[in-house]
Amino acid sequence: MNKKIECYNPVIYMLRSMVGLIFIVFVSLVALVGFSYYLSETPDKTIYYFFNGPFLSLYDFGNMINMAVPLIIGGLGISLAFRSGSMNIGGEGQLYFGALIATLTVIALEPLGRAGAVIAIFVAMMSSGILAGISGVLRYRWNTNVLITSFLISNAVVLIVNYLITGPFDDPLTNLFSTQPIPETAELSYILPPSNLNTSLIVAVAAVFIIHALMYRSRTGFELRMYGDNPRFAKYAGVNVMYYQIMPMFVSGAMYALAGSLSIFGTYHATIKDFSSGMGWNALAVALIARYRPFAVIPAALFFAYIESGARSAMLYSDVTFELSSIVQATVFFLVSSVTLQRLGLKKRRI
Amino acid sequence: MFPIVQMHSIVKVYPYTLLKANDHVDLTLNEREILSLAGENGAGKTTLMKILYGMEEFDEGMIEVDGKKVNISSPLDAARLGIGMVQQHVTLVDEFTVAQNVVLGKENTVHHLLYDERKNSSKVATLIEENHFSVEPDALVGSLSVGEKQQVEILKMLYRDVRVLILDEPTAVLTSQEIDALFSTLRSLQSKGVSIILITHKLHEILEISDRVAIMRQGAMIGTYETSLVDEQSIGRMMMGETAAVPAKILTSIDSDRIVLSVDHVSIERHNQKQPLLDDIHFDLFRGEILGCTGISGNGLGQLESVLLGELPISKGKIFYHDTILSSEHKRARTREIGLPFVPSDRLYTGSSLTAPVSENMIATSREKFFPPFGIRKRKIQAYTRQLISRYKIKSEPYQAIGTLSGGNIQKVILAREIEKVKDVIICCEPTWGLDASSASFIHEQIIKLRNSGIGVLLLSSNLDEIISLSDRLLIFSRGAVVARFGVGEVSTMTKESLGPFLLGKAVRVKRGKM
Structure with a gap:
């Protein structure tokens, strides 16, 4: 047999692997333009503000970056979990729950000031970590499907959190369904006023380095990837199966909680009902686009934030509703889940 | 017609x-x-x-x-x-x-x-x-x-x-x-x-x-x-076909004080079935020998591998590595946790991770050497992989996905990886199944080299040529039981034809007690 062995050049491979992604982004933006003409009376204006809106002022630009922060942090957790084969899709609940726990803890620990905020974030991460970890334990113990358990648990938790916010912990002083505001000492400081961008960005960037090191520069990461690639092989090589079914779930839950609590401490300053709606799913889509590589999570998250803030300004200056962004995001989400599309630029492999 | x-x-x-x-x-x-x-x-x-x-x-x-x-x-x-x-x-x-x-x-x-x-x-x-x-x-x-x-x-x-x-x-x-x-x-x-x-x-x-x-x-x-x-x-x-030349055997006797691996009356019973999957399997593996196990597929070799891999719990008996108990009643063997060198028969899905690079496959079972408490020794991994690639004549680059290699080269990677961590025992299952002649004879040479350096080799293979030419002692499996045992000096007198009746379960040759 004179078959050439596929040569591996990392740079060319990376470029080739981008082809599918560029195609997906292109299709989704074409869909956007199409829908603008269909839905809007002033399509030119809609399209102009959609693409340029985020760059028209420092305020818009800062808000866009700020929107990317929870997506980066959540996306990192999901990258780690999915890379190890733990399909955690309960991000909505884990993020929301974490945010509420952080808010309540920081209010209770007000006398401790900044230390209270740190403790609150830690407690929130632990709680959501355990919440997600339950699915991992169920999988290890009874071989349940993480995809389903994490989703169901998350849905239930969203309802419980809604009840807590609108019931026992509702702040009677506001018209919103919301908890009491967090103490001012716990609020993160702004980086780019008047926008909402705050110091949580630093945490997000640091998290990228930490998760990258964990996944690609440590024994744990090596074993985790091994388990994700081929569980049979990992088991054969003596990898602790229990650990890699539970730990990635825990870490991704904790990262969602971190994303949620930083949103509260930096942007919202109280847990408002449904503030995080969609964040969990978007972070998951970000991880899918980034193909679970921590450094690729940043541009993927920025892309999602760009679409969202583009839609915001199109809504403000033209006549479309905010749902336009959901259409684009949904298109991306839908297309990016296709492995065939992702491998568009790569050579076909006969299986 | x-x-x-x-x-x-x-x-x-x-x-x-x-x-x-x-x-x-x-x-x-x-x-x-x-x-x-x-x-x-x-x-x-x-x-x-x-x-x-x-x-x-x-x-x-x-x-x-x-x-x-x-x-x-x-x-x-x-x-x-x-x-x-x-x-x-x-x-x-x-x-x-x-x-x-x-x-x-x-x-x-x-x-x-x-x-x-x-x-x-x-x-x-x-x-x-x-x-x-x-x-x-x-x-x-x-x-x-x-x-x-x-x-x-x-x-x-x-x-x-x-x-x-x-x-x-x-x-x-x-x-x-x-x-x-x-x-x-x-x-x-x-x-x-x-x-x-x-x-x-x-x-x-x-x-x-x-x-x-x-x-x-x-x-x-x-x-x-x-x-x-x-x-x-x-x-x-x-x-x-023509029988391959038989490599010279050096071993003439076995030092019975040097047991490395011992399978002690192991059975696997099935729910609602009379015929057990494994029926009172009993043998010892000594240093410096190749103990062959053979049988027609479906007669217990696969189950024995699963047991040794720790995939199947046993119903009765014990397995020892020196004095350490690897497995006992209703337990899975801890072979993999202890890290005994093991070449599995399923080289594509159990023995390697096809999408991962050769280097990662190469270090998979000796991770502790390449990961200090924090961090990774990238250069050491590269050097180690290159060294094994040249020593075992593997046609590949360290960063190449192992799935792109030929079957023979994949098997050489697995063998290299496992041989590198050998202390006194190695388990090889169907090591040359489906390989071309040159890869197969290379692998046979490696196995003989291991035996000659005093390692105990447990060889599970349904390839009779391989079994007859390599084994010092031989066990034949039929319907989950050992039906024939051949000792040192006896195997080389056997031919494929003379093993036939035992393989088919038509003849039995078992000396009770330890051999």
Whole structure:
């Protein structure tokens, strides 16, 4: 047999692997333009503000970056979990729950000031970590499907959190369904006023380095990837199966909680009902686009934030509703889940 | 004699391994004949038949049915042409009745909508009666014995009016009474006009049942012969080819104080089945020897590997590594946690991670050397991989995904990785299965080198050439039990022919107690 062995050049491979992604982004933006003409009376204006809106002022630009922060942090957790084969899709609940726990803890620990905020974030991460970890334990113990358990648990938790916010912990002083505001000492400081961008960005960037090191520069990461690639092989090589079914779930839950609590401490300053709606799913889509590589999570998250803030300004200056962004995001989400599309630029492999 | 199926110059190359499973193979099946397709494990028999049944694509060649060129790209196409195949492993729904299984996919319905229980059941009952089968149409398949399940598989084919029936090693799991019943069924089918291809490697069955025999070896068709004109010896010789030169054996005696691995009366019992999967297996492995274990597939070698890998818990007995207990009753063996060097038979899915680079596969079972408490020793990994690649003559680069290598090179990576961590024992399962001759002999050299340096090698292999030429002592498995033991000096006097009766469970040679 004179078959050439596929040569591996990392740079060319990376470029080739981008082809599918560029195609997906292109299709989704074409869909956007199409829908603008269909839905809007002033399509030119809609399209102009959609693409340029985020760059028209420092305020818009800062808000866009700020929107990317929870997506980066959540996306990192999901990258780690999915890379190890733990399909955690309960991000909505884990993020929301974490945010509420952080808010309540920081209010209770007000006398401790900044230390209270740190403790609150830690407690929130632990709680959501355990919440997600339950699915991992169920999988290890009874071989349940993480995809389903994490989703169901998350849905239930969203309802419980809604009840807590609108019931026992509702702040009677506001018209919103919301908890009491967090103490001012716990609020993160702004980086780019008047926008909402705050110091949580630093945490997000640091998290990228930490998760990258964990996944690609440590024994744990090596074993985790091994388990994700081929569980049979990992088991054969003596990898602790229990650990890699539970730990990635825990870490991704904790990262969602971190994303949620930083949103509260930096942007919202109280847990408002449904503030995080969609964040969990978007972070998951970000991880899918980034193909679970921590450094690729940043541009993927920025892309999602760009679409969202583009839609915001199109809504403000033209006549479309905010749902336009959901259409684009949904298109991306839908297309990016296709492995065939992702491998568009790569050579076909006969299986 | 009218040829019903003709396969012309079929070529099939497996991706990943680039193994040439069929190399310009020709095969003709005549109307109303029973044709045996014979050959050793990995000769390409099953692949050829899967091609005919539309389960595998082929790269070159042509298939004719009734003298017309046909395109068979799925089992559905094959069924339309009246070709049916009974797989080696039964594929039935345990929770369904016999009748439901038989009609599945071609049910009689009421108004094209509802399943017609009575009609289906009575049709299958008639079919059973016509063919003198023993199963009940309303019995649950889960409650049947293996032989009865096979009857159901054949019924499935008859219900679909097949003209060509392919059976893949149907006798491997049957008792001798069941085999007799199967053969009389096949003869009556033949008299009704069905043409039958029987994949087998049992010589006496070929002579007993078939009109002609087609013999394959290493992917090539050696020839097709009238059964009345050949005998067991000549078929055997054609199946196995010229026997490879036997490497010199150094070992003449075994130091019995140096036991490394000891399997102590291990059994695996099955729920609701009398015949255990493993039946009181008992042996010790010493330093500086190759202990061979062999048997026909389905007779316990696979289970022994699963037990040693820690996949299957054992029902009775114990396994020791020196004085450490690896496994005891109802436990899985801790072989992998302890990290004993192990070359698994499933090299693609258990032995390697196909999408990961060669370097990561190379360090997978000795991770502790390359990961300090924090961080990774990238340079050390690269250097280590390059060193092993050159020492074991592997054709690859460290960063290449291992799935892009050939089967021989993948196996060399696995072997290199495991040999590097050998202390005093290594377990090798089917180390050369499906490999080309040069890779195989390279691997044999490595195994002999290990033995000569005082390592205990447990070799599980269904390749008799390999077993006879490498083993110092030999255990033969049949129906889950060790039926014959050959000690030092005895193995080299054995030939494949003389092992035959033991492999088939027709002869027993067991000295009780330790050997």
